[in-house]
Amino acid sequence: MPTARAHRQPPLGKLSPPRLGRVFGRERLFARLDATAAAPGLWVAGPPGIGKTTLVATYLDARALPCLWLQLDAGDADPATFVHFLRAAAARAVPRRPLRLPAPGADDLRDLPAFIRRCFRRLAAVLDLPWVLVLDNVQELGQAPALHAGIAAALTELPQRVRVIAISRDPPPPDYARALANQQLAVLDEQAGDVLERRVGMGDHDVGGHQVANVHRDPRRCGETVIVACAATESVGPNGPARTANGPGASGL
Numbered sequence: 001m002p003t004a005r006a007h008r009q010p011p012l013g014k015l016s017p018p019r020l021g022r023v024f025g026r027e028r029l030f031a032r033l034d035a036t037a038a039a040p041g042l043w044v045a046g047p048p049g050i051g052k053t054t055l056v057a058t059y060l061d062a063r064a065l066p067c068l069w070l071q072l073d074a075g076d077a078d079p080a081t082f083v084h085f086l087r088a089a090a091a092r093a094v095p096r097r098p099l100r101l102p103a104p105g106a107d108d109l110r111d112l113p114a115f116i117r118r119c120f121r122r123l124a125a126v127l128d129l130p131w132v133l134v135l136d137n138v139q140e141l142g143q144a145p146a147l148h149a150g151i152a153a154a155l156t157e158l159p160q161r162v163r164v165i166a167i168s169r170d171p172p173p174p175d176y177a178r179a180l181a182n183q184q185l186a187v188l189d190e191q192a193g194d195v196l197e198r199r200v201g202m203g204d205h206d207v208g209g210h211q212v213a214n215v216h217r218d219p220r221r222c223g224e225t226v227i228v229a230c231a232a233t234e235s236v237g238p239n240g241p242a243r244t245a246n247g248p249g250a251s252g253l
Contacts, residue, residue: 015089017057017069017134026058033059036186040158041179042165043172045189052167053136060132067132068093068123077144079104079112083119086133090123093131116150120157130161138168148175155184 044052068089076082080103087101101119108115179185
């Protein structure tokens with residue numbers, strides 16, 4: 001029978017980035033992400049299956065950036081639940097350092113953005129630089145204007161070399177309008193470049209010197225997911241492998 005403490009443990013994987021299989025180089029996309037580094041917040045948006053989470057996870061791994069990873073669900077729209085798992089993510093990153101993020105009281109709920117700002121301020125005071133907070137599946141929060149407003153306001157509390165990356169199927173809601181206007185939040189979506197990831201099944205196409213599979217848009221036809229290295233190619237000629245690209249239009253999600 002599980003103990004009370006074990007019962008309170010986060011669901012498996014909630015605080016972990018995805019396990020990465022074989023992933024091809026994506027330096028052109030990583031350069032896109034590097035170019036947004038001046039903004040403390042980044043919103044990565046796109047339809048399901050396009051590879052948003054993989055892009056962020058591989059970028060953090062390639063840049064050796066420590067991260068707090070929080071996979072959101074509908075329950076996290078509750079401020080107390082959100083802060084609870086934010087605390088758990090920080091404790092996972094620095095288990096030997098005490099971090100007190102209190103549950104919101106009645107006064108905090110009346111000014112939730114100020115409460116979220118204080119929580120982020122405490123994170124910044126405890127964690128060594130640099131670090132990135134990843135909020136994955138932000139669309140699962142639904143209509144949570146106070147929480148979104150709090151996250152947007154908290155961007156002003158982040159010191160240099162600290163970022164929040166939100167991953168969502170949807171664009172930023174109106175609560176982030178001021179953060180966008182003040183260049184505290186950058187957006188990377190399909191309008192920022194071409195989609196490059198594809199779901200892959202079995203096959204023998206050659207892209208950039210790699211043997212990869214038949215490319216399908218329908219995930220139901222996929223036996224395996226890999227990332228085709230289109231970020232490093234301009235086109236695949238009929239008589240040879242892909243050519244290195246130097247022009248625009250080879251980025252995506």
